[in-house]
Amino acid sequence: MDEPTILLTNDDGIESAGLRALYDGLSTVGDVTAVAPAEDQSAVGRAISHEVTVHEHELGYAVEGTPSDCVVAGLEALVTDTDLVVAGCNRGANLGAYVLGRSGTVSAAVEATFFDVPAMAVSMYIPVREDAAFADIEANGDSYREAAKATTYLADHAVDAGVFEQCDYLNVNAPVAEWGDAQMTVTRPSHLYEMDAVQDGDAVTLHDRIWEHMADGDIPDPEGTDRRAVVDGKVSVSPLTAPHTTEHHESLDALAETYEPDKDSEAAD
Numbered sequence: 001m002d003e004p005t006i007l008l009t010n011d012d013g014i015e016s017a018g019l020r021a022l023y024d025g026l027s028t029v030g031d032v033t034a035v036a037p038a039e040d041q042s043a044v045g046r047a048i049s050h051e052v053t054v055h056e057h058e059l060g061y062a063v064e065g066t067p068s069d070c071v072v073a074g075l076e077a078l079v080t081d082t083d084l085v086v087a088g089c090n091r092g093a094n095l096g097a098y099v100l101g102r103s104g105t106v107s108a109a110v111e112a113t114f115f116d117v118p119a120m121a122v123s124m125y126i127p128v129r130e131d132a133a134f135a136d137i138e139a140n141g142d143s144y145r146e147a148a149k150a151t152t153y154l155a156d157h158a159v160d161a162g163v164f165e166q167c168d169y170l171n172v173n174a175p176v177a178e179w180g181d182a183q184m185t186v187t188r189p190s191h192l193y194e195m196d197a198v199q200d201g202d203a204v205t206l207h208d209r210i211w212e213h214m215a216d217g218d219i220p221d222p223e224g225t226d227r228r229a230v231v232d233g234k235v236s237v238s239p240l241t242a243p244h245t246t247e248h249h250e251s252l253d254a255l256a257e258t259y260e261p262d263k264d265s266e267a268a269d
Helices: 017-026 067-078 104-113 141-157 210-216 226-231 250-258 263-268
Strands: 005-009 031-037 054-057 060-063 084-091 119-125 169-175 184-186 195-200 203-208 235-240
Touching: 005 017, 005 067, 017 031, 017 084, 017 141, 031 067, 060 067, 067 084, 067 104, 084 104, 084 141, 104 119, 104 169, 119 141, 141 169, 141 235, 169 226, 210 226, 226 235
Parallel strands: 005 031, 005 084, 031 060, 084 119, 119 169, 184 235
Antiparallel strands: 054 060, 169 235, 195 203
16 A cells, blocks of 8 residues: 555553654654544543544644544544554553453554554553552653554554454554564463452552562463563564454343233333
């Protein structure tokens, strides 16, 4: 294909270093327009608004809304000739099956698939424990070098290679650039889930124990999973599908057949 038109969004906000790193990298292979939240919208999932205010920005458009707002507004009103949507680069990894629905970064990619537009969600793994604030971790533009390199490579080759004929979007997680050049490996989302909750008086504190394992490099995830790949210093690329699927269940069919409607309500109708 000719130079693609790329819509770039994220959930950390349009001023984030991660978005700028991808913008600069992707601009070498396509025509990039950022349509990204004006403020941080991390972990909002696929939250959507009825109306959003849009401001012109040197990189494109700043939207007072969520990542999904940005994708819908971008594809339908602002960058209608988009060939590829890229969301990121998120400051912090988005790994594991349970994270996919929470992440604003991944949700932006998912939103794009419902418009039949290929998409990538891109995140950078920072080895910190859950109680460490990402804002306290130094992550300048150069930290995203590996993520930008991998994203640019995929944006340049994945569509023509037919990748999106077999998947709807890619979930990409790269290590911090200081780790050195990383191999790229195709993965599947890990199913390991270690959320727990502890009550102390009126408060209940929720913990994601996975971050502790990852910070220690001690994870039980098997080879081939996204989390194992990034802990081993590799770029993880998971090819995923977005729409929820349904399967035939004989037991549910039997329940539906034995369900008895309220006869009084039926008579009233």
